[in-house]
Amino acid sequence: MTTTPKPDTAGLSESLTLNELQKQVDAWIHTVGVRYFNELTNTVILMEEVGEVARIIARSYGEQSFKEGESAPELADELADLLWILLCLANQTGVDLEDAFRKNLQKKSTRDAQRHLRNPKL
Numbered sequence: 001m002t003t004t005p006k007p008d009t010a011g012l013s014e015s016l017t018l019n020e021l022q023k024q025v026d027a028w029i030h031t032v033g034v035r036y037f038n039e040l041t042n043t044v045i046l047m048e049e050v051g052e053v054a055r056i057i058a059r060s061y062g063e064q065s066f067k068e069g070e071s072a073p074e075l076a077d078e079l080a081d082l083l084w085i086l087l088c089l090a091n092q093t094g095v096d097l098e099d100a101f102r103k104n105l106q107k108k109s110t111r112d113a114q115r116h117l118r119n120p121k122l
Helices: 018-031 039-060 075-093 097-111
Strands: none
Touching: 018 075, 018 097, 039 075, 075 097
């Protein structure tokens, strides 16, 4: 009888960097998940997960409501699903999310240094 290896969660620290998260996802994919789905499939899964988060937000904070007898899915779990598939896409396309995030934050900080302070709507 063959046993399926379990993901290593014992080594997870309280705080993980994006690089560490990317490595954890990659390790899981190659031990439990067999392989990554292709980029197109994972992009569609990303859209599906965004829709699930949007549905929860619309019903929990917007004007829609859950159907009678329907329990609200866990927003935290759905956001984690979203992060998971984003990490998969980053891994399979060679994107270092930690580096990309730093660069993006710098771009926003430079571009928007005064923009929001000057916005009368805020």
